[in-house]
Amino acid sequence: MTSSLGWALADGWTVARRTLIHWRMQPGIVIFGWFFPVLMMLMFGALLGGAMEMPDGQSYYELLVPGIFTLAMLFGLEGTMTAVATDVSKGVTDRFRSLPMSSAAVVLGRCIADMLDSVVTLIVLIAAGLALGWRWHGTLPEALAAFGLLLLLRFALLWVGIFIGLSVKNVQSITVVQVLVWPVGFLSSAFVMTSTMPSWLGAIAQWNPMSSTATAARSLFDNPGAVAGSWIGGHAGAAAVIWPLLIVAVFLPLSARRFRNLSR
Known part of the structure; x- marks a missing residue:
């Protein structure tokens, strides 16, 4: 068991290095x-x-910056979908599957590379936010917990991107899905507090997983916009964990099944 895990991790890192070299x-x-x-x-x-x-x-940046952090995790989905679909359409994924390597390495390598990219994205955004006047007013452990929730959301959305990338017929089809990403991001509390929206729209926005993570992050950063007058708003911290776990529970098995059935 240990040797199989080590083999999978080593092969996954090899695939991740391929992506990092492409980025370079x-x-x-x-x-x-x-x-x-x-x-x-x-x-x-x-x-x-x-x-x-x-x-x-x-400052409005106190509300905006955690929302942008959350949207950045969502927009990373587009890169994952495109990269996976490109490898499938060019036959790269099939060639990897034909090699004597762990069957999980291709997907694991994608996860490693994209999570590293998301960490760098957050570092760049933190620097920009601090330069614009944003500050967190809680403790360092609370801030680290907020960044952990953001990366947990990115990890969950990663599996959505992998599943879509494995499922579309060609890279051009990704454009349709990319268009749908924007309404999901904007119909949330990323830019404004949901209390300023019409009641029906605010209710929809509060149940958006993006809103749960943004609200939980604001609470941990002690930024404005962390309090919402609804059950989901009052339990944003728990929802920011439950939503990603549910997404992973649905899309990880679907991705694994789609990967096994690829080219059949």
Whole structure:
């Protein structure tokens, strides 16, 4: 059992290194992925900041930055879908499966590479947020717990991306799914508190997994926007754990099954 696990991890790291080498050869694409959420932070902060009424005269960035952290985890889904679909369409995945390597290595390597990319994305966003005046007011362990919840969401969405990437017929089909990612992200508490929305829309937004993670992160950072007048808003911390676990429970087995049945 131990040797099988070690074999899978070693093979997974080999596949992950392949992705890292591709990133080194195409740094512009990777760097754009890191700084695109920063652009969103600057754009929405400038567009909405002056119109937002914040408690005690706090900066709008105190509300916005944790929301952008959450959206960055969602937008990473697009890169996962595209990379997986590209490897499938070019036959790379089938060639890997024909090699004497762990059957889990291809997916594991994708997970390792994308999670590393998400960590760098968060580091870039933290630096940008601090430069714009955002601060966390809780303890360091609470801040680390918030970043842990963000990465847990990214890990869960990773399996959604892997499943979609394995399921689409070609890379062009990813465009349709990418369009749907944006409404999911915007119909949340990422940019505004749900209490400012019409009641029916606010209720939908609060049950969005993005809202649970954003609200829980704000609570741990002690930023405004952490309190919501509903059951799901009042239990955002638990929901920020339960939602990703449910997503993994659904999409990990689906991804494994789809991977086994690939090319059949």
